Amino acid sequence: MRWFSVLLLVCFLVGCATSGNNGQSEPGVSRLAKSDIDEVIEVHQQAVMAQLKRLMFKLYKRNPNLRHDRDVRTIKESVERTFSRQVDFIYPEWAIIRKPTDIIRLALDERFQGDRVLAYIIGLRKMLMASYDNHSEFFYLTSIDQQKLYNSARNIEIAAWLLAKKRDSEGNLLMLSDSLSGEVRNLSYQRIFGKMIATQDNLAQIIAQKNGRIIKTFVVRAATLAFLPI
CATH class of the missing domain: 4.10.910 (30s ribosomal protein s13; domain 2)
Incomplete structure (x- = not known):
């Protein structure tokens, strides 16, 4: 009752x-x-999405030739347009791809000819939203899984590693992010990824403590690079 x-x-x-x-x-x-925990969840979600938007802006600025709409709108307009769409917005080129992490991999596949930044960010956004069960508002009877949040943090680690390491057959990075040899050292991308990872990990611990459950932890190994299920 x-x-x-x-x-x-x-x-x-x-x-x-x-x-x-x-x-x-x-x-x-x-x-x-809403309960206090619902507001905490929303604050964390808003924080991780803000960092993702910042990452998209910086990647477009670092890789201007990859932006598909560079001739019709500014970088800021491109980013805002992407995030103004619902997370389930259907992009025809990726309509048949079921897993968000597969879109991330596609973005860093040498054979891919489209907008790598857009694909990378869309994959990350869909994966992150899935960790919140695709809710953007939370109420008393809305629940999320701490394991999904934890897994999403590990997936961000994998996505960051792929971004920093994936190269074409000639040895060129598929997308530029951190500074190259001879450039002034730039750690801003690492800081963004670090904040996103910390946000998801922190919320996973809060939810686990609230629910009295234990998170099954994993060690991300570069050799396997297997994305965890969400």
Whole structure:
């Protein structure tokens, strides 16, 4: 009976939040249907997505010739356009690819001829959102899996390694990120990846502690580079 009462309360609050406002939640009312942990989850998700947007901007700036729409819009407009789309937006060139991590691999495949930065970021975004069960708002009865969050952090590590190491047959990096030999050392990409990894790991520990569960840990080995399931 207790859970049934909570369910009725949440449904009532969410219904009140959306009625008379064209389906948009009113912040003050919708917050009543959130617990403190729900707000913590949203803050972490917003943080990791902000870092992903920053990564996309920097990769386009570092690899201007890879941007498919460089002749029609600015880098900032390209990035905003990408993130304004729903995470399940269908890109025709990747419509048949089921796993987000396969899109990441495609972006760093020498045979790929498209916008590598876009593919890389789309793959990461889909993978990260999957770790939140594709929710962008969280309420009392919304739950996420700490193992998925942890696995996503390890997958970011793998994606970062691939970005730094993947080269074509002539030995050229497929996408430039960190500084090359002879350039001023640039650790900004490592810092972005580090923040994304820390955000996902931190939230995984918070959720694990809340649920009283243990996270199954893995050591990412460069030799295997097998993405973990989400």
